[in-house]
Amino acid sequence: MAFDTFREFLAMGGHATYVWSAWGLTAVLLLGAVLHARFERRQVLRQLRRRVRREAHQAGRNAGAQPIQTSRGRSTNEA
Amino acid sequence: MWAFINKLRSPKWFYAISARLQPWFWAAALILIVTGTIWGLAFAPADYQQGNSFRIIYVHVPAAFLAQSIFVSLAVTGLVFMVWKIKIADMAATVMAPLGAAMTFVALFSGAVWGVPTWGTWWMWDARLTSMLILLFLYLGVIALRGAFASRDSASRAASVLAMVGVINIPIIKYSVDWWYTLHQPATFTVTGRAAMPMEMWLPLLIMVLGFYSFFIALTLMRTRSEILRRESSKRWVRELAEEAN
Numbered sequence: 095m096a097f098d099t100f101r102e103f104l105a106m107g108g109h110a111t112y113v114w115s116a117w118g119l120t121a122v123l124l125l126g127a128v129l130h131a132r133f134e135r136r137q138v139l140r141q142l143r144r145r146v147r148r149e150a151h152q153a154g155r156n157a158g159a160q161p162i163q164t165s166r167g168r169s170t171n172e173a
Numbered sequence: 174m175w176a177f178i179n180k181l182r183s184p185k186w187f188y189a190i191s192a193r194l195q196p197w198f199w200a201a202a203l204i205l206i207v208t209g210t211i212w213g214l215a216f217a218p219a220d221y222q223q224g225n226s227f228r229i230i231y232v233h234v235p236a237a238f239l240a241q242s243i244f245v246s247l248a249v250t251g252l253v254f255m256v257w258k259i260k261i262a263d264m265a266a267t268v269m270a271p272l273g274a275a276m277t278f279v280a281l282f283s284g285a286v287w288g289v290p291t292w293g294t295w296w297m298w299d300a301r302l303t304s305m306l307i308l309l310f311l312y313l314g315v316i317a318l319r320g321a322f323a324s325r326d327s328a329s330r331a332a333s334v335l336a337m338v339g340v341i342n343i344p345i346i347k348y349s350v351d352w353w354y355t356l357h358q359p360a361t362f363t364v365t366g367r368a369a370m371p372m373e374m375w376l377p378l379l380i381m382v383l384g385f386y387s388f389f390i391a392l393t394l395m396r397t398r399s400e401i402l403r404r405e406s407s408k409r410w411v412r413e414l415a416e417e418a419n
Contacts (some may be wrong), residue, residue: 096218096225103215109226109290116283117214120232123275124206124388131395138399142406142415 182259184401185410191394198391205384212377220374229287231378234362235385236279240308241343243273243389247315248340251333261397263329264404266336267319268396272389274312281305284357292356299356300349304342311339 097103106113213231220227246269253262284302285295296302315332322328350359361369362378370378405411 095216097215106228107219107225109224112226112286112290113214113228116229116232116279116286117210119282120236120279123279127272127275127392131392131399134396135399138402139415142402142411145406146412146415 182257182261184261184264184405185408187261188398188401188414191398195391195394195398198387198394202384202387202391205380205387209377209381209384213381217374217377218371223291226287226290227374229283230361231381233280233283233287234378235382236276236283237305238382239385239389240273240277240280240305241346242386243269243276244308244311244336245340245343247273247332247336251336254329255333255337260404261401263333264400265393265397266329266332268400269389269393270312270316270319270332272392274309274316276385277305277309277312281309297356300353301346301357304346304349307342308339308346311335311342315339 104110209231214228217228217231219225247266250262250266250269253259254266281302284305288295288297315335318331318335319328322331350357362375362382363369402411402414
């Protein structure tokens with residue numbers, strides 16, 4: 095152990111500002127990178143699921159009754 | 174050999190193999206970085222000239238190593254993408270660049286705050302410092318180019334070319350301290366050859382360097398997987414996977 099007390103450890107022999115700012119920035123960026131990667135993965139999966147569901151839904155509708163063209167030009171599945 | 178390369182270029186295969194490799198690299202990164210941090214911050218002896226400010230070395234040197242290695246990786250993946258049109262190389266390049274930029278910034282910032290008590294200045298237009306600043310701009314250029322084109326293929330090619338040209342800066346960074354010896358001292362950390370520092374200072378540094386490399390590999394695997402899902406979202410295997418994965 096290079097320090098006798100925790101207070102001395104924090105003081106870094108008078109170089110606390112330099113040591114802790116350099117280490118702090120590194121910690122923030124590394125942790126931030128991990129959190130970002132986790133968020134990114136969840137988001138990509140969520141979007142993918144939404145897309146698959148939407149397309150399955152559309153495919154299901156297309157496979158059902160053929161839309162009928164009404165006189166007003168709107169398509170409907172009710173007829 | 175060719176069979177292996179063909180497998181390697183398949184995003185589906187990469188997605189499967191990286192899932193198995195990833196936990197090992199995360200575990201290694203965590204163990205090494207935590208060990209190196211405790212050892213470097215609390216147990217390594219203070220430098221007889223610099224006192225405790227020398228403990229900045231344990232983030233400065235690993236970050237600077239990664240900053241340069243990641244840029245070389247960008248150049249290599251750029252070449253692989255340009256020559257063989259391997260998509261997975263371009264996906265890896267896309268996700269590696271921001272970490273490289275962040276590590277370059279860490280190296281510059283930690284160097285600046287280390288310079289204040291050690292050199293009496295936080296910045297000088299010294300060759301090593303200047304070439305590292307150029308590296309940061311190269312990273313920002315590569316990242317910006319990816320967002321600057323409507324077509325993904327044009328963006329990928331532009332980013333690859335800039336990485337392949339910009340990699341010339343890497344040997345300049347490496348030898349800058351020998352060619353123009355003004356402020357920054359020559360390398361004090363080498364894996365081969367006699368170390369310029371005592372064992373109890375060098376060993377935690379080695380651990381930190383290995384930890385940072387593991388972190389880089391783990392993060393790149395993880396983010397490349399997300400990039401695969403994003404780019405291959407119309408493929409059937411990706412759609413099937415969307416239902417089960419979380």
